[in-house]
Amino acid sequence: MVIEILRIGQRLVRDDRVTTHVALVARAFGASKIYMNEVNPEIKNTLNKITETWGGKFEIEFITNWKKVIKEKKANSRKIIHLTMYGESINDLTSSLQKEEKILIVVGAEKVPREIYDIADYNVAVGNQPHSEISALAVLLDRIQKGNQFVTKFENPSREIIPTKKGKNVIMNKTMDK
Amino acid sequence: MVIEILRIGQRLVRDDRVTTHVALVARAFGASKIYMNEVNPEIKNTLNKITETWGGKFEIEFITNWKKVIKEKKANSRKIIHLTMYGESINDLTSSLQKEEKILIVVGAEKVPREIYDIADYNVAVGNQPHSEISALAVLLDRIQKGNQFVTKFENPSREIIPTKKGKNVIMNKTMDK
Numbered sequence: 001m002v003i004e005i006l007r008i009g010q011r012l013v014r015d016d017r018v019t020t021h022v023a024l025v026a027r028a029f030g031a032s033k034i035y036m037n038e039v040n041p042e043i044k045n046t047l048n049k050i051t052e053t054w055g056g057k058f059e060i061e062f063i064t065n066w067k068k069v070i071k072e073k074k075a076n077s078r079k080i081i082h083l084t085m086y087g088e089s090i091n092d093l094t095s096s097l098q099k100e101e102k103i104l105i106v107v108g109a110e111k112v113p114r115e116i117y118d119i120a121d122y123n124v125a126v127g128n129q130p131h132s133e134i135s136a137l138a139v140l141l142d143r144i145q146k147g148n149q150f151v152t153k154f155e156n157p158s159r160e161i162i163p164t165k166k167g168k169n170v171i172m173n174k175t176m177d178k
Numbered sequence: 179m180v181i182e183i184l185r186i187g188q189r190l191v192r193d194d195r196v197t198t199h200v201a202l203v204a205r206a207f208g209a210s211k212i213y214m215n216e217v218n219p220e221i222k223n224t225l226n227k228i229t230e231t232w233g234g235k236f237e238i239e240f241i242t243n244w245k246k247v248i249k250e251k252k253a254n255s256r257k258i259i260h261l262t263m264y265g266e267s268i269n270d271l272t273s274s275l276q277k278e279e280k281i282l283i284v285v286g287a288e289k290v291p292r293e294i295y296d297i298a299d300y301n302v303a304v305g306n307q308p309h310s311e312i313s314a315l316a317v318l319l320d321r322i323q324k325g326n327q328f329v330t331k332f333e334n335p336s337r338e339i340i341p342t343k344k345g346k347n348v349i350m351n352k353t354m355d356k
Contacts (some may be wrong), residue, residue, distance in 0.1 A: 016337075017195060021310035027309035055306055066301055077213050085341055086346040117344045127328040128339035129206035131230055131316070132199035138313030139320050147269050150305040163304035167293045168264040 002102045003020050004073075005137070008066045008116075009109040017130030022107055023047050026171065028111065029141035030149035031105075033059040035069050039113045070119055073104045079121045082106040083136045087123030090143060095108040097122065097144045104142065107133045180280045181209040182251075183315070186244045186294075187287040188217070194218050199312045200285055201225050206328035207245065207319035209283075211237040213247050233335030249299055251282045257299045260284040261314045265301030268321060275300065275322045278309065283318065285311045 007019060007027040019039050029048065035042070044060050048080045049060050063069055070080060079100045097103075104114060117123055126136040141149060162169040182206040184285060185197060197217050204212045205225065214221070222238050229236050248258060248286055257278045275281075284294060295301055304314040340347040 005208040015195075017193075018199070021196070021312060025313045028305050028309040051307075053295050080356055086342060086348075088341050088343055089328055090326055093326075109184060114345075117346075123342075123344060125339075125341055126316075127206050128226055128341060129332060131202040131206040134310050134312040135203045135316030136197060136206075138309070142212060142317050142320065146280050147272075150267055150269055161303075162268050163303055163306060164301075165266055166301060167292075168295075170264075 001138050002078075002105050003031040003099065003141070004078075005031050005034040006066060006104055006106045007034060007039075007109075008106065009038070015109055018109075018132070018134060019043060020046055022137060024050065025134055025138045025141070026119055026139050026147075027051065027056070027138070028036060028059040029138060030145055030152060031141070032057065033061065035061050035066070037063050037066055048102055053158050055154030055160070059096050065070070070104065072105070074119075078102045078104050080104050080106060080119060081122045081140070082108075082116050082120035083126065083133065084108070084112070084117070084123050084144060085125050085130060086117075087125040089128075090126050090140065093124055094143045097135070097140075097156055098146070100144075103144075105137065107137055108134070114139070179278065180256075181319070182256075182282050182355045183209050183212040184244060184284045185214040185217075185287075186214060186284065187290050187334060193287055194221070196287075196310070196312060197221060198224055200315060202228065203299070203312055203319070205229065205234070205236040206294070206327075207316060208318070208323055208330060210235065211239065213244070215241050215244055222260050231336050233338070235333070247297055248282065248284070251263060251308030252297075253274055253325050256280045257283050258282050258297060259300045259318070260286075260294050260298035261304065261311065262286070263303050263306055263317060264291070264295075265303040268302050268304050268307075268318065269299060272354055274319045275302070275318075276324070278322075279316050280323075283315065283316055285315055306307070
């Protein structure tokens with residue numbers, strides 16, 4: 001499955017850290033790319049460092065026109081999944097979503113433009129209680145990939161964790177101070 | 179299943195919003211209580227307002243001695259689940275965790291004391307890539323409750339969402355400006 005994320009609507013600096021976590025979840029849970037608007041450009045460095053250390057490929061693109069991104073993706077037969085607490089229950093949609101091949105997941109901040117609801121192929125609620133776009137994205141990605149995102153290897157890491165019952169076991173593949 | 183959360187180790191103000199999201203996930207995903215140290219007391223008001231609006235019961239307790247909390251819970255035959263990217267894969271542990279009846283989930287901030295790894299009954303990794311304690315907690319709670327947390331009714335809400343394909347459908351059960 002090809003998975004990309006579109007983060008829209010951040011206006012407040014206080015959302016910087018939340019947006020960083022959204023991007024980290026996207027990367028760790030198997031998305032290949034995130035598009036974002038209105039963010040602190042520092043976020044790109046943060047994510048690039050993470051990718052350099054922990055491996056794999058992950059792309060960040062800053063955009064100004066989110067509608068154009070959605071339009072292009074739709075034209076390219078990509079399904080648009082909008083995460084919203086007002087949508088249909090993920091419990092009812094999981095099996096349909098698992099069958100999709102190319103998706104763009106739209107992750108809004110507190111307020112999103114009304115039109116998103118109509119443009120989306122799916123409006124998915126990860127529960128109808130308020131929580132976090134970070135948790136909503138993670139649960140969606142976990143469900144649609146059936147946990148297989150945690151089996152995928154991240155290629156060419158500098159550091160790699162060996163899962164262990166107690167404590168920490170980390171392999172250093174390269175020197176970090178190059 | 180009785181689920182409680184222990185959030186430890188926040189030292190930085192920049193983590194306030196992350197800690198708020200951790201608490202929101204705890205509530206929305208079926209935990210009954212969260213213990214927290216070193217947080218902005220405002221967080222209690224934020225969560226209480228959410229519970230008043232969206233229903234159910236959710237308790238927050240500020241603590242100073244997290245070891246005491248864990249000790250008491252262990253004495254009360256509660257299993258301690260520590261979320262850490264260094265632990266065993268959640269993919270391998272999900273079915274054991276589903277069989278537990280009373281659990282305390284320990285959610286650390288960036289640095290946690292080494293002893294936690296030994297005290298815990300389970301050190302669980304929601305993937306071995308860095309992401310967010312918010313997403314880790316959400317995926318764990320979703321897995322161990324098999325999505326049933328989204329079916330549970332939150333009693334006596336002022337506002338209630340009716341899941342819908344497009345747009346928003348919200349029932350106002352009481353006037354909000356009391």
